Amino acid sequence: MFSLMANCCSWLKRWQEPVRKVTLIMVGLDNAGKTATVRGIQGxxxxxxxxxxxxxxxxLKQGRFExxxxxxxxxxxxxxxxxxxxxxxxxxxxxxxxxxxARMEETKQAMIEVLNSPKISGKPVLVAEHNLFLFS
Structure with a gap:
């Protein structure tokens, strides 16, 4: 009985939690596969x-996150x-x-610029590999 009440309280607490809004930016060189990656995320x-x-x-909506x-x-x-x-x-x-x-050096320079920005400091950065063959 206690377990049932605990589960109900837990569910009620989650239901009352506010929706959290998260903004991410996706960057990379032109033709790197950014839009294709987003489409993959969207299914x-x-x-x-x-x-x-x-x-x-x-x-996108993912659980309690927008x-x-x-x-x-x-x-x-x-x-x-x-x-x-x-x-x-x-x-x-x-x-x-x-x-x-052929564009790895240009990619490296673009990434360095992003990572050197003080407004990025302390924020998570995911480096995603896109290769045409990954989606085949």
Whole structure:
């Protein structure tokens, strides 16, 4: 009987917990697979993805969390806007195309810029590998 009451109290406590909102940013070089990765997270097919112009916003619900992911474009000219999203984000997902060996140095420099920002300091950073063959 006590176990049943404890379970009911536990359920009631969780039910009353407020929804937590979390904002993440997804960055990486252009054509690294950021949008395909987001589609995979959403349970959608990562095929036939068009390049992101500017950014796209994805809203997900996971349990008591409302997660917003800003999929930011990775072209050289648009990378300047990434820093505008650092302050409001709870964490960063940095996508690396592991099959694009020719751009590894450029990827490294972009990652260093992100990690050196004071607005990223102390926040979790996930480095996600995207390879075309992973989704085949």
């Amino acid at each position: 959608e097919s990562p095929e036939d993805v068009a390049p992101t112009v500017g950014f796209s916003k994805i809203d 997660v917003t992911i800003f999929d930011l474009g990775g072209g050289k000219r648009i990378r300047n806007i990434w820093r505008n999203y650092y302050a409001e984000s709870y964490g960063v997902i940095f996508v690396v195309d592991s099959s694009d060996i």
